[in-house]
Amino acid sequence: MNTLLRYAGLLLLFKLLMLNSISAQDQPFYFGADLSYVNQMEDCGAEYQFQGEPTDPFKIFADEGTNLVRVRLWVDPSRWQEPLDQPEGVKPYYSDLEDVKKTIERAQAEGMEVMLGFHYSDFWADPGRQLIPRRWLDVAENPEALTDSVYHYTKRVLEELDSNGLMPEFVKVGNENNPGIMIHIPEEDSFETAGTVSSADDWQRHADIFNAGISAVREVGETASINPKITLHWSNLDGLEWWYKNLISHGVTDFDVMGFSYYYAWHEGSIAELESAVETMVEEFPGYDVMAVETGYLWSDQYGGIINEADPEYLPVIPEKQLEYMVDYSRAVMRAGGTGVVFWEPAWVDTPCRTPWGIGSSHTHVAFFDPETTNFMENGAGKWPNSRFYENPHDPKVTFIVNMSGVDVSDEGVFVTGDFTGGDDWELVQMADEGEGIYSYFTYLPEGSEGAFYFLNGEDWDSRETVPDACADRWDTDREYIVGDSDMVFDYKWASCDPAYATTEVNVTFRVDMADSGVDFSGGVYITGDLTDWDIMQMNSDGEDIYSYDLEMSSGDEGAYYYLTTDTWDNYMDYRETVPEECADWYGSDRGYVIPDEDVEFAYKWGTCQEIQLETNLAERTEKPGDFELFQNYPNPFNPTTQISFRIPESAVVSLRLFDMTGREVKEITTGLKSGGYHHIELDAGNLSSGIYLYQLQAGEQTQTRKLTLIK
Known part of the structure; x- marks a missing residue:
């Protein structure tokens, strides 16, 4: 049978290449959902609702x-499902043929096509687990007998489905078969792997098994009510092209769809990389x-x-970002010439039922x-198939x-309106609450489109913002958008022309009181953390055992820090402070800071959460000429x-210059108008010789000079 299969495969490949003249735009794009769990969830007590109605x-x-609708089929799931202690009224097992029939009937009743996935396993088949069904274990090391079993099993299932008017439009032969198909021996009393067949690395073996399943689908499809498209399935973007080339080189050619799994949580990569991978596949495999x-x-x-990692381009983790991610994912596949996207188990909700991993769902989030x-x-990804997202x-x-x-902010939330919401009849569109005062709304607009918009604090036309004249570019009352040839963001602070994420530069002081610390700080006191990019920086002595470090930072900056009595990372743990748990806000060991919109000071006693109080605050100190x-x-x-x-008390023209010991100026370090407060300048003396130099600061009538030593 194997030789005949290869000839048949080559013949069908020729037919597929001829059919490729049909434009991709003539093919439907599939928005799929794997609903394999729904029957069981309902038996377990789940009552799905839409707008509050069952x-x-x-x-x-x-x-x-x-x-x-994608639905999985296991050969015999009873062995591991029956021992699970389920609530009354729940069947002993699901994802068998009878359960699959019910799913297909329900999908057909709502006008949806079906992709039937043969796992050729009693349990989930995935890249790490391709368990041979227990009923075929006696032929596990006999490739010809195993191939024959796959052929007859596949044929029998499809003939039964067709006789009941349930023939699927797609048949997926295998599931995430990265390492091959049916290569693992299951443990006696579990679904874990006990061993591997001796021919696990023989790709001709895998090819013969795939072709056996494919041949059965083709044979039944020739006379069935529906002739299904045959799909194979790899997991990941990496290796995708290689895997299909490998199968084709071993004679697996008579199939229609090159399927793949891609999750950010497990595969990482970006939406752009997804698009590139699909585009490559479409170009490399035109048939x-x-x-x-x-x-x-x-x-x-x-x-x-499961699925716990979020794409950093789609933060924070909220329903609206799930929707945005799935829409962008699908648009990328569309642009690249792909034909569909299937979301895995979007209806797997929490119930009292058990899985092998415990009670409830692993997919609640x-x-x-x-x-x-x-x-x-x-407001979540359930809306991702909506046609409004895919006009172009x-x-x-x-x-x-x-x-x-x-x-x-109004209890109703924040809204946006404008020409993009409906032409002459504007609509109020609710924005996503991203936290920290940020609200967003995404859409897709043609290049060159333009119009007016504004924000509203509530679902009321009278709750609109007053746009300042400086940016009221439409009708002297509204903001303006003009769409370019790439993705764009229009961001503002409420009723302001400032960008939404505009920051303010503020003066920041970190201060530590070493009195009664019980440590030797005769070699100086130092600070490190995100504020120094984790360099160890020396602090200035303010007298009375108090040390400070001053710098400019941006409002909204945040990070970790702590104090030390050493300037090296060698054995630094012996010299760093131990921050009490109640104020170790970062990593359970470090202090933390968040920079506000005004000058701020972080001042503590060494190794405690006790703030230190000084006679004058930062604002008072910076006002003093001294x-x-x-x-x-x-x-x-x-x-x-x-x-x-x-540090200078007020804005002034500043000159910072470097002199050698004869008084000759060798470098102008910086000059110009500086604001009042603290400033930090890096001196690069790479072109100077080793020696002692003087550096002098002049601001108005005030001058101060210090020495430094360059050693090369």
């Missing part, structure tokens, strides 16, 4: 634009469709479970239904952002760079 979940998905047959993305990081009410979440997948993404910090000061450079001696810090 609703058939298959109808919910179909109404939102899902046009393909086949390319489809993302499995993916998923989270909307919360509060429930645990991913499923499209509210964990408390099982109501469809209309090449249109740039446009994001509107407003910073409401300092504003009493606050003019040039600090000792650090490090000193140095080679070839060092930092020079100084």
Whole structure:
């Protein structure tokens, strides 16, 4: 049979290449959902709702634009499912043929096509586990007998489905077969791997098994009510091209869809890399469709479970970002010429039922239904198949952002409106609450489109912002957008022309009181942390055992820090302070800071959470003329760079110059107008000879000079 299969495969490949003249635009794009768990979830007590009303979940998905349902089939799942202690009324096992029939019937009733996935296993098949079904273990080391078993089993299942009017439009032969197919021997009493067949590395063996399943699908499909498209399945973007070339080189050619899994959580990579990978596959394999047959993305990081890593381009983790991610994912696959995307188990909700890993769902934070009410979440990725997102997948993404910090936000939330919401009849569109006062809304607009927009604090036309004249570029009252040829962001602070993320430079002082510390600080006191890029920096002595470090930082900066009595990382743990647990806000060991919009001081006693109180605060000190000061450079001696810090009480023209010991000026370090406060300048003495130099600060009538030592 194997020789005949190879000839048949070559013949069908020729036919597929001839059919490739049909434009990709003539093919439907599939928005798929794997709903394999739904029957069991309902038996376990789940009542799916839409807008608060009990609703058939298959109808919910179909109404939102899902046009393909994926369903898995296990050979005999009874051995591991029956021992699970389930609530009354729950069947002994699911994902067998009878359960699959019910899923297909429900999908067909709502007008959705079906992708049937043969796992050829009694349990999940994935890149790390390709378990041979127990009923075929006696032929595990007999490739010809195993191939024959796959052929007859596949044929029997499809003939039974067809006789019941349930023939699927797609048949997936295997599931995430990165290492091959049916290569692992299961443990006697579990679904774990006990061993591997001796021919696990024989790709001709794998090819023969794939071709056996493919041959059965083709044979049944020739006379069935539906002739299914055959899909194979690799997991990851890496290795995708290699895996399919490897199969084809071993004679696996008679299939239609090159399927793959891609999850950010497990595979990393960006949406742009996804698009590039699909584009490469479409170009390299013109006789086949390319489809993302499995993916998923989270909307919360509060429930645990699987799929726990978020793409850093789609933060924070909220339902609206799950929607945005899935829309961008699908648009990328579309642009690249792919034919579909399937979301894995978006209806796997929490119930009292058990899985091998415990009670409930591992997908609560991913499923499209509210964990408390099982109501469809209309702000999450359940909306991703909506046609409004795909009028032109090449249109740039446009994001509107407003910073409401300092504003009493309405209980109704924040909205945006403009020409992009409906032409002459504007609509109020709710924005996503990203936290920290930031609200956002994304859409897709044609290049060159333009119009007016503004933000509203509540769902009321009278709650609009007053746009300042300086940026009221439309009708002297509204903001303006003009869309370029790439993704764009229009971000503002509420009722302001400032960008949403505009920061303020502020003076910051870190101060430590060493009195009664019980440590030897005769060699100086130092600070390190995010504020110094984890360099160890010397602090200035303020007298009375108090040391300070001054610098300019941006509002919103945050990070960790702590104090030390050494300037080296050698054995530094012997010299760093031990920060008490109650104020070790970072890493459980370090102090933390968040910089506000005004000058700030962080002052503590060494190794305690006790703040120190000084007679004058930072604002008072900076107002005093006597606050003019040039600090000792650090490090000193140095080679070839060092930092020079100084403080001036008010804005002034400053000159900082370097002289040799004869009084000859050798370098102008900086000159110009500086604001009042602290300043830090890096001196690069790479072109100077070793020696002692003088550096002098002059601001108005005040002058101060210090020595530094360059050693090369």
